[in-house]
Amino acid sequence: MNNRSLSWFNTTSLVLGFAFLYLPMLILIIYSFNSSKLVTVWAGFSTKWYGELFQDEQFMQAAWVTLKVGFFSATAATVLGTMAAYALVRTKKFTGRALFSGMIFAPLVMPEVITGLSLLLLFIAIDLDRGILTITLAHITFSMCFVSVVVSSRLTSFDKSLEEAALDLGCTPFDAFKSVVLPIIMPAVASGWLLAFTLSLDDLVIASFTAGPSSTTLPIKIYSSIRLGVSPQINALSTIMIGIVTVFVITASIISKQSIKKYESEKIRANL
Amino acid sequence: MTQAKQTTNVFSPWLNRDNKPLIKFENITKKFGDFTAVENFNLEIYEKEFFALLGSSGGGKSTVLRMLAGFEQPTSGKIWLDGEEISNTPPNERPINMMFQSYALFPHLNVWDNIAFGLKRTKKRMASSDIKARVEEMLRLTQLEKFASRKPHQISGGQRQRVALARSLAREPRLLLLDEPLGALDKKLRQETQFELMDIQEKTGTTFVIVTHDQEEAMTMASRVAVMDNGKLLQVDTPNNVYEAPNSTYVANFIGDINIIEGEAKIDAEGLLSIHYSETAAPIQTENTNNQIHDGQSVSFAVRPEKIWIAKEQDVSLPNNVKGLIVDIAYLGNLSIYHIKLESGQVISAQMTNILRTGQQEFTWDDEVWLNWNDTAGIVLTR
Numbered sequence: 001m002n003n004r005s006l007s008w009f010n011t012t013s014l015v016l017g018f019a020f021l022y023l024p025m026l027i028l029i030i031y032s033f034n035s036s037k038l039v040t041v042w043a044g045f046s047t048k049w050y051g052e053l054f055q056d057e058q059f060m061q062a063a064w065v066t067l068k069v070g071f072f073s074a075t076a077a078t079v080l081g082t083m084a085a086y087a088l089v090r091t092k093k094f095t096g097r098a099l100f101s102g103m104i105f106a107p108l109v110m111p112e113v114i115t116g117l118s119l120l121l122l123f124i125a126i127d128l129d130r131g132i133l134t135i136t137l138a139h140i141t142f143s144m145c146f147v148s149v150v151v152s153s154r155l156t157s158f159d160k161s162l163e164e165a166a167l168d169l170g171c172t173p174f175d176a177f178k179s180v181v182l183p184i185i186m187p188a189v190a191s192g193w194l195l196a197f198t199l200s201l202d203d204l205v206i207a208s209f210t211a212g213p214s215s216t217t218l219p220i221k222i223y224s225s226i227r228l229g230v231s232p233q234i235n236a237l238s239t240i241m242i243g244i245v246t247v248f249v250i251t252a253s254i255i256s257k258q259s260i261k262k263y264e265s266e267k268i269r270a271n272l
Numbered sequence: 273m274t275q276a277k278q279t280t281n282v283f284s285p286w287l288n289r290d291n292k293p294l295i296k297f298e299n300i301t302k303k304f305g306d307f308t309a310v311e312n313f314n315l316e317i318y319e320k321e322f323f324a325l326l327g328s329s330g331g332g333k334s335t336v337l338r339m340l341a342g343f344e345q346p347t348s349g350k351i352w353l354d355g356e357e358i359s360n361t362p363p364n365e366r367p368i369n370m371m372f373q374s375y376a377l378f379p380h381l382n383v384w385d386n387i388a389f390g391l392k393r394t395k396k397r398m399a400s401s402d403i404k405a406r407v408e409e410m411l412r413l414t415q416l417e418k419f420a421s422r423k424p425h426q427i428s429g430g431q432r433q434r435v436a437l438a439r440s441l442a443r444e445p446r447l448l449l450l451d452e453p454l455g456a457l458d459k460k461l462r463q464e465t466q467f468e469l470m471d472i473q474e475k476t477g478t479t480f481v482i483v484t485h486d487q488e489e490a491m492t493m494a495s496r497v498a499v500m501d502n503g504k505l506l507q508v509d510t511p512n513n514v515y516e517a518p519n520s521t522y523v524a525n526f527i528g529d530i531n532i533i534e535g536e537a538k539i540d541a542e543g544l545l546s547i548h549y550s551e552t553a554a555p556i557q558t559e560n561t562n563n564q565i566h567d568g569q570s571v572s573f574a575v576r577p578e579k580i581w582i583a584k585e586q587d588v589s590l591p592n593n594v595k596g597l598i599v600d601i602a603y604l605g606n607l608s609i610y611h612i613k614l615e616s617g618q619v620i621s622a623q624m625t626n627i628l629r630t631g632q633q634e635f636t637w638d639d640e641v642w643l644n645w646n647d648t649a650g651i652v653l654t655r
Contacts, residue, residue: 164343165376167363169443170393179389183380 025242032235039230049236059237062221066201069132069217073139074197080140081147081196082189086177088148089155090163107145115142116209123210130212138210139200146199147192150256154188187259194252198245283495284510285318292355294319294479295340295447300349302335302503309335311503313349317447322473322480324494326487328526332503333483337449340481341370353446364393369445373452375436377424383435384420387411390443410438413472430461437469441476450482454489466492487527491515499523515576517561520655524574529609531580531620533573537565537652545652547573550616557591557647565652575650580622580643582610582635587644594643596620598635610635612643 006014032050036043053059088101107115119138120130128134158181166176182189204219211220218241222234285291293316300313310332317323325333338344339351342363351359358366369390377386387410391403398406411417414434419427424435433453440448453469454462470493473480484490490497491511498508499522507519518524521532533556535549545560556573565571586593599619600611607625614620622643624634635641 159374159376161372161374161376162378164341164363165370165372165378166389167343168341168368168370169390169439170364170395172364175393180378184378 028235029239029242032232032239034232034235037232039232039235049232050240053233053236053240056233058216059218059221059233062216062218065132065135065215066218069135069139069207070197070200073136073143073200074193076136077140077144077196078147078189078193081144081192082151082185084144085148085152085155086181089152089158090160104148105145107142108149110142112142112203112205116206119206120209130210131215134210134212135207135215135217138206139196139203142203142206143196143199146195147189150192150195151185151188154185154259158185187255191252191256194248194255198248198252201241201245201248283320285321286316286496291318293317293352294321294354295481296352297336298350298352300336300339300346300351302332302339302344303347309503310339310346313503313505315498315505315508317479317481319479320477322470322493322495323482324490324497325481325483325500326490326497326526327485327500329485331500333500334451335503336500337370337451337481337483340447341368341449342366367443367446368449369440369443369447370449370451371436371440371453373455375424375432375456377432377435377439379424382421382423383416383427384411386424386435387439387442390439394443406442410442413441413475414438429456430465433457433465437472441472441478444476445478447479447481450480452484453482454484454486462489469493491527499526501526517651518574518653521572521574521653524651524653529577529621531575531577532653533575533618533620535571535573537567537569537571539565539567547571547652549573549618550614553594553614553616556650558650558652559647560652562652562654564654569654572653573650574653575645577609577621577623578607579649580620580645582612582622582624583642583644584634586642590644591647592643592645592649594620596641596643598637598639598641601635601637610641612641614643 031039031042033045033047034042035046035048084104088097088104091097116138119134119141123130123134162180162184163176166180167173171179202219203217204223207217208220208223211217216224218237222237225231225234295315295317297313297315300310301308302310313332313336325336327333335344339346342358342361342365345360349359350357353366353368378389381389384407387407388403391398391406407420408417411420414437416431416434416438419431419435424432427435433456437453450469454465457465466489469480482490482493491514494511496508497511497514499506499514501522507514507523509517514523515527518527518530524530524532533547533549535547535556538546538548538555539560540546543560544557545565546555546557548555558573581587581590586595594614596612596614598610599613602609603626605626607623610622610624612620612622620643
């Protein structure tokens with residue numbers, strides 16, 4: 001890489017592109033610190049809306065629901081997604097393997113409305129009361145495939161002889177997975193969890209299909225209060241959510257990048 | 273080295289019919305789909321042997337090793353260990369350990385924990401003090417005491433190789449499998465490690481089965497060598513016999529350099545064998561060691577380059593003398609290899625040791641020389 005500065009054209013397109021992406025969020029963040037009740041009029045810096053937000057019982061309730069759903073669905077999706085990835089990458093060819101692996105990844109591109117609707121129909125059919133449980137189940141369904149994509153990309157570069165060595169040294173297949181495979185692929189599993197958690201935190205469509213009256217998540221709460229007019233409280237809440245999601249996504253990408261770097265350098269050293 | 277070992281301490285359990293083999297392959301066939309990797313394989317390996325499976329890549333030797341380890345199950349046939357059938361026993365229940373070609377050290381564990389890994393998973397739980405003692409013993413054996421707390425990526429390739437060896441020996445296996453154990457090391461280190469391996473094998477008394485494509489490696493270390501090609505076992509014998517008495521042209525070619533001259537066998541009234549390979553040249557006089565050969569059969573005469581004596585003059589004391597022209601010389605330092613074109617058109621390779629340090633080389637390009645060899649120098653092959 002040389003130190004050549006960006007050309008006039010490149011600078012402009014970069015600025016425009018980033019402005020397009022981040023200007024709306026920036027405005028939202030700025031107005032969350034507005035002291036005026038009117039969203040469109042700037043009346044000086046203040047953090048009072050953040051204070052009010054934490055006083056608001058309904059918002060706190062919704063936040064608590066969201067965190068619970070996020071934690072449990074991310075955990076379950078990580079377990080299931082890792083298992084699915086392991087089965088797909090490791091097992092020898094079996095009939096219908098291509099179909100199975102395609103089906104694991106299909107929800108990635110499935111419109112959320114369809115996923116939400118079909119889950120709703122299923123829950124009604126089996127007579128399951130909608131609430132935290134149903135949102136959690138729905139979130140597991142769609143975030144599991146993201147986890148399995150992340151984990152299976154790590155597993156394909158995993159040296160199979162490590163597992164064989166574990167078996168050779170007296171491990172049962174489960175013990176080999178637990179004491180050798182899992183510790184080595186842990187960074188991918190962790191970033192899968194963070195990804196699933198973030199997805200659950202963000203989801204509005206599927207949650208509104210599967211939520212019950214007692215289980216409003218933050219995105220649903222924000223969406224429904226917007227209908228009554230944008231309040232600075234919502235801006236404050238959205239800013240906090242942007243912060244949380246940013247931290248999670250950055251952490252996930254750092255974890256996976258570092259583990260790839262470490263793995264590569266180990267491979268290079270091993271070949272020296 | 274190997275020769276000295278054989279004369280001072282005659283280790284040849286395979287010659288005694290009363291000895292029970294440690295490992296026995298009985299009509300083993302292994303297929304992957306339509307591909308037959310190993311075909312009708314029969315072999316016996318005895319306790320304390322250093323046994324080498326030799327062959328080019330794809331010859332089926334790794335499949336044989338993986339069937340011993342338990343990673344592959346034979347399609348048909350049986351594998352016996354100590355008189356017990358183990359054909360379908362899972363790898364974690366076999367008293368067999370393997371040293372992997374890639375070493376397969378656990379990157380998240382340090383050297384100590386890598387060696388202790390198998391000890392923590394024995395059938396009869398080992399006391400932690402016993403594990404500690406055993407790991408320390410292994411570290412001493414492989415001279416790794418200083419590196420016990422290092423991670424695999426913090427040590428050199430040669431040290432990693434020793435960790436892999438220590439880890440696979442720690443459980444005191446009945447049989448140790450080594451898959452191309454020296455493949456990743458450079459030439460100098462490889463030679464040192466060969467002697468180290470032999471030393472460790474002798475100290476621990478463990479039976480070793482090694483897979484290699486390097487014939488020199490197999491010859492140096494092994495008590496017996498099995499040559500494989502296309503999933504079939506071609507010959508099993510001591511390195512000495514495989515080299516001096518190969519049973520086929522493939523084995524002869526695979527191990528070391530050899531000249532092969534095709535011709536027709538003639539057996540005279542006294543039973544003496546001669547091989548006619550050219551209308552103009554005198555037939556080759558050779559010992560008749562193979563009783564299967566009949567008069568008029570087409571055979572291959574195989575003779576190693578070092579058993580041919582190059583001279584300016586015809587040596588009438590030897591039964592075979594052929595005239596030829598030097599077309600190529602390769603100077604290797606300790607010896608020189610000459611390619612000599614015979615009047616009949618064949619090119620024969622002959623070797624001379626460079627015993628004099630100074631002075632002109634005796635022969636040069638386009639010199640007319642005589643090749644002389646005894647009637648015991650070569651071997652007659654029928655396949």
